Amino acid sequence: MGFLDIRNVTKSYGSVEVLHQVDIEVQEGEFLVLVGPSGCGKSTLLNMIAGLEGITGGEIAIRDKVVNGVHPSKRNIAMVFQSYALYPNMTVAQNITFGLEMHGIPKPDREKAMASVAGLLQIGDLLGRKPGQLSGGQRQRVAMGRALVRDPDVFLFDEPLSNLDAKLRVDMRTEIKKLHQKLGTTIVYVTHDQIEAMTLSTRIAVMYDGYVQQLGTPKDIYDSPANLFVATFMGSPAMNVLPSKLVERDGALHVLVSDSDGRELALRVENAPASYAAYKDREVLLGIRPEAITDPDGADRNARNVRPMTNTVGVTEPAGADTFVTMALSGKDCIARMRADAEVHPGQPFDFAVNMDKAVLFDPKTEDRIA
Amino acid sequence: MAVASTDTAIRSSNWSRMLIYLVLLLFALFYLLPFGIMLVNSLKPLEEITGGNMVALPRTWTIEPWLSAWSTAQIGVEPTGLRPYFINSIMMAVPAVLLSTIVGALNGYVLTKWQFRGSTIVFGLLLFSCFIPFQIVLIPMARILGLLQIAGTTPGLVLVHFVYGIGFTTLYFRNYYAAFPTELVRAAQIDGAGFFQIFRRILLPSSGPIIAVSFIWQFTNIWNDFLFGASFASGGSAPMTVALNNLVNSSTGVREYNVHFAGAIMAAGPTLLVYIVAGRYFVRGLMAGSVKG
Numbered sequence: 001m002g003f004l005d006i007r008n009v010t011k012s013y014g015s016v017e018v019l020h021q022v023d024i025e026v027q028e029g030e031f032l033v034l035v036g037p038s039g040c041g042k043s044t045l046l047n048m049i050a051g052l053e054g055i056t057g058g059e060i061a062i063r064d065k066v067v068n069g070v071h072p073s074k075r076n077i078a079m080v081f082q083s084y085a086l087y088p089n090m091t092v093a094q095n096i097t098f099g100l101e102m103h104g105i106p107k108p109d110r111e112k113a114m115a116s117v118a119g120l121l122q123i124g125d126l127l128g129r130k131p132g133q134l135s136g137g138q139r140q141r142v143a144m145g146r147a148l149v150r151d152p153d154v155f156l157f158d159e160p161l162s163n164l165d166a167k168l169r170v171d172m173r174t175e176i177k178k179l180h181q182k183l184g185t186t187i188v189y190v191t192h193d194q195i196e197a198m199t200l201s202t203r204i205a206v207m208y209d210g211y212v213q214q215l216g217t218p219k220d221i222y223d224s225p226a227n228l229f230v231a232t233f234m235g236s237p238a239m240n241v242l243p244s245k246l247v248e249r250d251g252a253l254h255v256l257v258s259d260s261d262g263r264e265l266a267l268r269v270e271n272a273p274a275s276y277a278a279y280k281d282r283e284v285l286l287g288i289r290p291e292a293i294t295d296p297d298g299a300d301r302n303a304r305n306v307r308p309m310t311n312t313v314g315v316t317e318p319a320g321a322d323t324f325v326t327m328a329l330s331g332k333d334c335i336a337r338m339r340a341d342a343e344v345h346p347g348q349p350f351d352f353a354v355n356m357d358k359a360v361l362f363d364p365k366t367e368d369r370i371a
Numbered sequence: 372m373a374v375a376s377t378d379t380a381i382r383s384s385n386w387s388r389m390l391i392y393l394v395l396l397l398f399a400l401f402y403l404l405p406f407g408i409m410l411v412n413s414l415k416p417l418e419e420i421t422g423g424n425m426v427a428l429p430r431t432w433t434i435e436p437w438l439s440a441w442s443t444a445q446i447g448v449e450p451t452g453l454r455p456y457f458i459n460s461i462m463m464a465v466p467a468v469l470l471s472t473i474v475g476a477l478n479g480y481v482l483t484k485w486q487f488r489g490s491t492i493v494f495g496l497l498l499f500s501c502f503i504p505f506q507i508v509l510i511p512m513a514r515i516l517g518l519l520q521i522a523g524t525t526p527g528l529v530l531v532h533f534v535y536g537i538g539f540t541t542l543y544f545r546n547y548y549a550a551f552p553t554e555l556v557r558a559a560q561i562d563g564a565g566f567f568q569i570f571r572r573i574l575l576p577s578s579g580p581i582i583a584v585s586f587i588w589q590f591t592n593i594w595n596d597f598l599f600g601a602s603f604a605s606g607g608s609a610p611m612t613v614a615l616n617n618l619v620n621s622s623t624g625v626r627e628y629n630v631h632f633a634g635a636i637m638a639a640g641p642t643l644l645v646y647i648v649a650g651r652y653f654v655r656g657l658m659a660g661s662v663k664g
């Protein structure tokens with residue numbers, strides 16, 4: 001039993017089912033991020049937890065109490081909206097205490113609660129202003145203040161940073177993370193930004209098309225994606241997916257890809273899971289992240305199975321901290337991530353190091369990871 | 372060089388600006404002309420009007436026609452002046468405007484923020500009511516007023532105008548609230564506010580401009596209505612418009628044009644006043660909304 005239980009929840013609008021059998025258990029103090037492309041049903045799920053949308057099937061429980069049909073204000077949740085949804089005609093102070101007032105909390109207690117939240121978020125000097133007189137970051141803070149002041153069991157965030165500019169978004173991201181570490185509250189956070197998901201969460205639910213594709217820690221999701229969708233959605237630049245063939249040579253499994261001239265390259269696989277045997281001599285998709293293909297000096301020292309690979313460099317893109325190299329592999333563009341000062345030149349052959357520890361294989365038909 | 376060119380730029384913009392003002396002034400005068408003539412003639416003794424020159428300023432100024440129109444002139448058969456009918460109109464227009472605005476606002480709130488199955492059809496029907504010609508409802512309405520036993524009374528007229536106004540006020544408020552962020556309503560729901568609290572605390576404070584629009588529209592229409600007034604209110608409960616008609620058409624004695632003019636201005640006064648007062652709030656509200664962003 002979790003702190004927040006989502007049990008086989010479905011949602012239909014008319015005859016269209018937009019969420020299918022979602023089953024997530026959130027522990028107390030967890031930071032769960034729902035991530036996925038637009039229209040996958042993240043907001044719908046969040047609104048169902050909040051009680052703003054009805055539940056078509058299954059049940060949602062907070063602290064072991066089933067809340068299906070319970071009014072949003074009685075679930076002891078608080079929500080921060082994408083547009084902040086600050087009441088335009090009220091001052092910051094009134095915005096923050098409105099919920100307490102509606103719950104019949106006496107004025108002295110309201111003011112005490114507001115003072116502590118204002119101190120925590122450093123918005124003390126904004127209390128007399130109207131939302132129209134605040135900057136984006138300040139509005140964001142006030143919106144969080146309004147959620148915090150209620151001291152809810154669960155915080156719900158619906159893309160709270162997507163209206164901010166890039167710099168502020170990173171700052172506020174850190175601030176939210178700090179706040180979570182400090183208060184240890186349970187948070188469900190919706191975003192379509194996979195970096196936000198990776199940096200903030202203790203667990204991630206990757207959603208697509210109304211299904212939870214994978215639920216796991218950021219490391220699980222990143223290193224062992226359940227399927228091709230999760231593999232390519234999470235990570236930037238995206239994971240390289242290369243058509244290849246699994247064969248046995250000299251008593252070991254090898255993945256065969258072709259270099260830019262169509263010549264065969266064999267990459268040895270070590271410690272292969274038993275399931276690989278069934279795919280011997282069959283087409284598979286090799287998934288390998290850009291940072292697993294490097295210059296030999298940049299290879300991970302702790303990796304046990306680093307394989308050499310010579311290929312012609314296509315394009316180089318210096319990005320300050322790293323240099324990205326694009327090359328042709330198995331007829332696809334493949335991106336490698338080198339140290340900033342690696343000697344790579346377009347059109348020249350180069351000896352890459354491939355960290356096969358990090359390579360994953362997918363079944364080309366089901367698109368699931370072979371594990 | 373730069374200085375010289377700015378100089379001419381300013382001068383030419385001054386000229387074009389003056390031209391614009393001149394044209395505007397001419398149009399304003401043209402539109403004010405009828406009102407000016409009414410005002411001038413309402414302040415003259417009758418002989419000066421019958422003597423010929425309608426456009427000239429009074430030779431002897433007098434407020435006698437105003438006093439007469441207000442309290443002593445013959446309306447139909449009674450020499451009561453327009454005063455009781457003016458009061459009738461106020462008693463009719465104020466409740467009807469308030470009621471139709473309140474109900475329209477609530478309708479708009481429900482139709483946008485608490486949508487239910489078939490709410491678009493309900494809105495379509497309400498919208499349709501804006502386009503029903505007055506003449507069609509006269510007889511059914513008379514029947515209903517009769518059944519309610521308020522035929523020929525001011526409350527009867529209030530009911531007629533209230534019901535007839537709901538279509539328009541609902542249209543205004545629905546369109547206004549459709550653009551009002553639904554997330555605010557949801558936030559208020561989570562904060563624990565109920566149906567009416569959300570309306571009163573969240574929506575209403577932002578509704579100034581549309582309330583002004585609804586007030587102006589409803590008041591002007593209800594105050595100026597003649598057909599319903601003539602059809603459903605008889606004798607002592609007639610509104611101002613009907614009384615003005617009776618004043619002008621009273622056939623006894625000479626036609627006192629100066630009194631007629633004074634009465635006509637009295638009849639037009641409240642709508643002018645509402646426009647001048649509420650119109651300013653209207654513009655102010657719009658500006659406040661656009662600056663907020």
Ligand SMILES: Nc1ncnc2c1ncn2[C@@H]1O[C@H](COP(=O)(O)OP(=O)(O)OP(=O)(O)O)[C@@H](O)[C@H]1O
Pocket residue numbers: 013018036037038039040041042043044045192
């Ligand atoms: N009221 C509704 N009626 C019918 N379909 C709806 C309704 N609301 C949402 N949907 C559908 O449900 C699906 C999920 O919508 P949802 O808003 O949860 O997406 P999302 O993941 O939050 O996307 P975004 O990142 O764009 O906010 C979408 O396909 C959407 O078209």
Ligand SMILES: [Mg+2]
Pocket residue numbers: 042043044
């Ligand atoms: Mg959304």
